[in-house]
Amino acid sequence: MKTAILTVGDEVLAGDTPNTNATWLAEQITAHGSTVARILTLPDDRQLIVETVDDWNDRFDAVVITGGLGGTHDDVTVDALADVFDRELVVDPAVREDVLETAAAYRDANPDLVAEHDLDLDLNAWASLPEGARAIINPEGLCPGCVLGTVYAFPGAPAEMQALFETVAHEFDGDVTSRTLYTPQPEGSMVDVLAGVREKFDVQVGSYPDTGGLNRLKVSGEDGNAVKRAVEWLEIRVTVDRVV
Known part of the structure; x- marks a missing residue:
């Protein structure tokens, strides 16, 4: 929707x-x-x-x-x-x-x-x-x-x-689900990783600067399982402070 x-x-x-x-x-x-x-x-x-x-x-x-x-x-x-x-x-x-x-x-x-x-x-x-x-x-x-x-x-x-x-x-009410990863890594250091996750999974990924020294990676999609797998894939390749 x-x-x-x-x-x-x-x-x-x-x-x-x-x-x-x-x-x-x-x-x-x-x-x-x-x-x-x-x-x-x-x-x-x-x-x-x-x-x-x-x-x-x-x-x-x-x-x-x-x-x-x-x-x-x-x-x-x-x-x-x-x-x-x-x-x-x-x-x-x-x-x-x-x-x-x-x-x-x-x-x-x-x-x-x-x-x-x-x-x-x-x-x-x-x-x-x-x-x-x-x-x-x-x-x-x-x-x-x-x-x-x-x-x-x-x-x-x-x-x-x-x-x-x-x-x-x-x-x-719709089918889109989202998870957000907080990371201390600079955005410039994640360019290849973010391109890879978009290519591998049917999800949308946004990278946003945040306050408090942490950047945000928001993973969204209509397939909840795809979002879950994409987040798990990112957690292996990005330094993650927390996921919400």
């Missing part, structure tokens, strides 16, 4: 907000045995999002979007998804009820702040999703996520995105 991750937000591109969502999602998707084939960040530009999702929807098994959901002026991701799938935006009664309850709980917990700023939310704007989308109720915040075909959309707030992804994480 090849997945593409799209993060949306002017603040991410400006460097105002670190893109921790993409890193977290990539780790989770990989841990579930799927492959992350693409990561991209776009501004809050409805047409750019439409063009990208439309292209990726044909090229990847799943597309995960985070950011740009909600009822503020720069939240255009849901509108873009409606455009991609040629759907109208509709309000699901259950989603609206959840948004209403979340907003009421916030008002009860912050009466002075609400009174000072006259917070009056457009509940329909926050609860609108493309017609036919599978809604994912947000246990951590106001805005729901949704699934439309093989496109998954989550809010950009990390705690909310993580909570919503965990409800559908099993849908990213």
Whole structure:
């Protein structure tokens, strides 16, 4: 299963907000045995999002979007998804009820702040999703996520995105397994060995510099036995500190 991750937000591109969502999602998707084939960040530009999702929807098994959901002026991701799938935006009664309850709980917990700023939310704007989308109720915040075909959309707030992804994480279960070897050897000293393991076994091997004086060799593949044999082969030919 090849997945593409799209993060949306002017603040991410400006460097105002670190893109921790993409890193977290990539780790989770990989841990579930799927492959992350693409990561991209776009501004809050409805047409750019439409063009990208439309292209990726044909090229990847799943597309995960985070950011740009909600009822503020720069939240255009849901509108873009409606455009991609040629759907109208509709309000699901259950989603609206959840948004209403979340907003009421916030008002009860912050009466002075609400009174000072006259917070009056457009509940329909926050609860609108493309017609036919599978809604994912947000246990951590106001805005729901949704699934439309093989496109998954989550809010950009990390705690909310993580909570919503965990409800559908099993849908990213795949056959890819990985083992990581930690070694003090310089990368340049392992060129021939890494070429040999790729030639001998049906696996992918990545070599990455790490902190603490140890480099990482990550062995991945859809055949768990091939990964196991490749790791054992490397352990004989590389100085290994530990394998995880």
